[in-house]
Amino acid sequence: MSKNFDVIVIGAGPGGYIAAIRAAQLGFSVACIDEWKNAAGGPAPGGTCTNVGCIPSKALLQSSEHYEHANKHFADHGISVSGLKMDSAKMIARKDAVVKQNNDGILYLFKKNKVSFFHGRGSFVKPVEGGYELAVTGAQAETLTGKQIIVATGSSARALPGVPFDEENVLSNDGALRIGGVPKKLGLIGSGVIGLEMGSVWRRLGAEVTVLEAMPTFLGAVDEQIAKEARKAFDKQGLKVELGVKVGEIKSDKKGVSVAYTNAKGEAQALEVDKLIVSIGRVPNTTGLNAEAVGLKLDDRGAIVVDDECRTSLPGVWAVGDVVRGPMLAHKAEEEGVAVAERIAGQHGHVDFNLVPWVIYTSPEIAWVGKTEQQLKADGVKYKAGTFPFLANGRARALGDTTGMVKMLADAATDEILGVHVVGPMASELIAEACVAMAFRASSEDIARICHAHPSLSESTKEAALAVDKRTLNF
Numbered sequence: 001m002s003k004n005f006d007v008i009v010i011g012a013g014p015g016g017y018i019a020a021i022r023a024a025q026l027g028f029s030v031a032c033i034d035e036w037k038n039a040a041g042g043p044a045p046g047g048t049c050t051n052v053g054c055i056p057s058k059a060l061l062q063s064s065e066h067y068e069h070a071n072k073h074f075a076d077h078g079i080s081v082s083g084l085k086m087d088s089a090k091m092i093a094r095k096d097a098v099v100k101q102n103n104d105g106i107l108y109l110f111k112k113n114k115v116s117f118f119h120g121r122g123s124f125v126k127p128v129e130g131g132y133e134l135a136v137t138g139a140q141a142e143t144l145t146g147k148q149i150i151v152a153t154g155s156s157a158r159a160l161p162g163v164p165f166d167e168e169n170v171l172s173n174d175g176a177l178r179i180g181g182v183p184k185k186l187g188l189i190g191s192g193v194i195g196l197e198m199g200s201v202w203r204r205l206g207a208e209v210t211v212l213e214a215m216p217t218f219l220g221a222v223d224e225q226i227a228k229e230a231r232k233a234f235d236k237q238g239l240k241v242e243l244g245v246k247v248g249e250i251k252s253d254k255k256g257v258s259v260a261y262t263n264a265k266g267e268a269q270a271l272e273v274d275k276l277i278v279s280i281g282r283v284p285n286t287t288g289l290n291a292e293a294v295g296l297k298l299d300d301r302g303a304i305v306v307d308d309e310c311r312t313s314l315p316g317v318w319a320v321g322d323v324v325r326g327p328m329l330a331h332k333a334e335e336e337g338v339a340v341a342e343r344i345a346g347q348h349g350h351v352d353f354n355l356v357p358w359v360i361y362t363s364p365e366i367a368w369v370g371k372t373e374q375q376l377k378a379d380g381v382k383y384k385a386g387t388f389p390f391l392a393n394g395r396a397r398a399l400g401d402t403t404g405m406v407k408m409l410a411d412a413a414t415d416e417i418l419g420v421h422v423v424g425p426m427a428s429e430l431i432a433e434a435c436v437a438m439a440f441r442a443s444s445e446d447i448a449r450i451c452h453a454h455p456s457l458s459e460s461t462k463e464a465a466l467a468v469d470k471r472t473l474n475f
């Protein structure tokens with residue numbers, strides 16, 4: 001017997017579970033199917049983000065940051081530590097506990113919102129009158145029928161051709177988040193967000209980290225001035241980054257991994273490491289969906305083809321998050337999930353892609369929203385720029401972290417804020433003010449005229465706004 005629902009969501013990552021909750025709030029009967037298993041084989045909703053992405057990486061970044069502070073910076077505050085030790089097994093166990101709290105939290109939210117959860121793989125069977133029949137296989141076997149289907153199956157790490165992840169020596173994000181002890185030498189292929197965050201964790205704990213990047217520029221998507229500032233800080237920390245490399249043969253055995261590569265000058269090089277993290281992008285998860293059975297259109301990357309409003313090629317089938325175009329970010333997936341649930345209810349869900357903030361949780365943190373200076377130049381937009389260094393901010397001095405700056409870009413004629421870029425302490429939190437300002441189409445003068453608490457890092461955002469008009473007060 002098939003169980004019938006108004007809305008069925010496949011995938012309980014941030015795109016899927018949020019879409020399911022919003023649809024239930026709007027009065028629909030909702031099912032959500034997810035196949036992720038915890039170590040005991042039970043359900044672990046939350047997707048990549050909760051299990052092997054945003055949450056566990058931030059847990060490890062926090063632990064390793066505490067260690068680095070105790071090791072290198074406590075002395076500046078007059079605190080001496082002797083016998084400092086790192087228990088990596090405990091750090092990993094704490095991270096696992098944080099993940100479990102989030103898994104359990106989502107199961108609780110499903111119950112609270114009356115979303116029926118099915119643990120197993122969801123796949124299309126056939127179109128039926130007024131909807132689609134889906135099969136749940138695996139932990140639970142069920143047949144479900146839904147009037148509207150939201151596909152939120154996410155993405156998985158891309159492996160180098162011919163070099164599969166063994167999660168022992170050659171690691172994806174999954175293995176990188178559960179390395180048993182601190183490797184002496186760690187190699188990283190790819191200097192994107194995930195690679196830099198993982199490299200930071202193990203560098204802080206004592207690993208010698210080398211990053212090999214194929215692109216000739218460091219953090220190409222980031223505002224050039226900000227990327228340069230970040231690079232300076234990473235160099236100082238001892239993170240080795242080689243740009244413009246071409247990776248060749250990779251050999252892995254019990255002793256470790258050797259990577260043959262050609263450097264930017266065309267010279268043959270070899271990197272010998274204990275572990276290698278490969279972080280070269282992610283592949284949309286569409287293989288288990290049986291998309292062919294219903295004729296769901298995929299592009300040549302295997303991503304589900306959608307329009308601006310997340311409608312797929314099939315009526316009543318939507319797709320959100322990493323499995324579709326656009327930035328692979330949890331909050332982008334969530335926004336799309338909410339917007340789709342609202343569209344199904346006949347409302348006007350909306351996602352402004354220009355206002356999706358980006359964050360890299362290294363130290364210094366890097367965060368931005370809107371356009372970079374190089375994008376404005378390429379688009380021929382006339383703009384004014386203002387920067388303010390944390391070096392001149394009282395709170396940053398008190399924190400002992402004065403690296404970086406806030407940079408604001410505003411339209412030369414209207415003064416509307418077009419982009420805000422932060423490299424420095426708590427950039428991930430500071431960027432929220434910029435998102436709010438830009439959502440209300442604020443001018444730099446608006447921010448400059450708003451009273452900001454003293455002493456706070458946020459005063460740097462106000463000062464960057466003043467700098468747009470060449471009238472900083474503290475620099």
Ligand SMILES: Cc1cc2nc3c(=O)[nH]c(=O)nc-3n(C[C@H](O)[C@H](O)[C@H](O)COP(=O)(O)OP(=O)(O)OC[C@H]3O[C@@H](n4cnc5c(N)ncnc54)[C@H](O)[C@@H]3O)c2cc1C
Binds near residue numbers: 321327
């Ligand atoms: C190491 C790392 C760190 C990251 N850090 C951040 C960060 O700090 N901030 C940020 O915004 N983003 C971060 N991301 C990216 C973020 O995790 C993803 O953008 C986000 O998880 C995408 O959400 P989603 O719902 O589209 O898919 P996912 O989170 O991938 O969830 C998809 C779910 O669907 C399930 N599934 C797939 N196929 C089926 C099927 N056929 N049937 C049933 N279930 C299925 C999967 O098992 C999974 O549970 C990080 C990613 C990684 C790898």
